[in-house]
Amino acid sequence: QSVLTQPPSVSAAPGQKVTIPCSGNSSNIGNNYVSWYQQLPGTAPKLLIYDNNKRPSGIPDRFSGSKSGTSATLGITGLQTGDEADYYCGTRDSRLSAGVFGGGTKLTVL
Amino acid sequence: EVQLVESGGGVLQPGGSLRLSCAASGFTFDDYAMHWVRQAPGKGLEWVSLISGDGNSTYYAESVKGRFTVSRDNSRNSLYLQMDSLTTEDTAFYYCAKDVMGQPGPHWGQGTLVTVSS
Numbered sequence: 640q641s642v643l644t645q646p647p648s649v650s651a652a653p654g655q656k657v658t659i660p661c662s663g664n665s666s667n668i669g670n671n672y673v674s675w676y677q678q679l680p681g682t683a684p685k686l687l688i689y690d691n692n693k694r695p696s697g698i699p700d701r702f703s704g705s706k707s708g709t710s711a712t713l714g715i716t717g718l719q720t721g722d723e724a725d726y727y728c729g730t731r732d733s734r735l736s737a738g739v740f741g742g743g744t745k746l747t748v749l
Numbered sequence: 750e751v752q753l754v755e756s757g758g759g760v761l762q763p764g765g766s767l768r769l770s771c772a773a774s775g776f777t778f779d780d781y782a783m784h785w786v787r788q789a790p791g792k793g794l795e796w797v798s799l800i801s802g803d804g805n806s807t808y809y810a811e812s813v814k815g816r817f818t819v820s821r822d823n824s825r826n827s828l829y830l831q832m833d834s835l836t837t838e839d840t841a842f843y844y845c846a847k848d849v850m851g852q853p854g855p856h857w858g859q860g861t862l863v864t865v866s867s
Contacts, residue, residue, distance in 0.1 A: 674852040686855040738796030
């Protein structure tokens with residue numbers, strides 16, 4: 640059971656937009672920055688978003704992040720088959736004094 | 750270019766110990782906190798530990814607290830994870846990652862596999 644809650648899977652057609660929610664509480668998302676990671680099969684996770692909505696260099700602006708209260712959302716527009724991957728949200732939990740991740744969401748581009 | 754290379758993984762029996770290493774290059778190592786993150790085969794990511802740049806502050810997931818010890822040698826640009834009293838639940842790929850704003854950042858190692866099995 641992960642501290643942060645994500646749907647196990649989402650799907651959308653190529654070219655469409657998809658959002659992936661991540662739910663937490665006041666000790667984690669509510670008072671800390673959220674990051675998002677993409678993991679392709681057999682590879683290490685890749686940082687897509689940090690500080691709720693900032694993109695590292697090289698990450699296309701098709702990827703966006705937002706946060707409201709104790710929830711965060713990853714948005715992906717102009718879906719491509721290459722976006723099929725597992726996506727994880729992560730943050731710090733101030734009560735646990737530890738990092739936490741969501742359980743991950745598998746994106747299928749139909 | 751930032752590079753992180755983990756080593757030290759292997760197969761061992763429950764109750765055993767193992768020390769993982771992460772060799773860092775391409776950045777000023779002691780300027781950055783470092784994370785360990787693990788992933789059991791076919792499962793999600795689990796944050797394991799964080800150590801500050803000077804090594805004076807360390808943090809652990811509840812699942813490893815008291816059994817794992819994170820350390821670093823800034824003179825060798827190296828990060829370590831000493832894992833004791835291992836159980837089958839510790840079987841996973843272990844990744845080291847450079848910190849960005851308190852979270853694992855854009856630079857991760859390729860991972861090293863630890864298998865605990867009788």
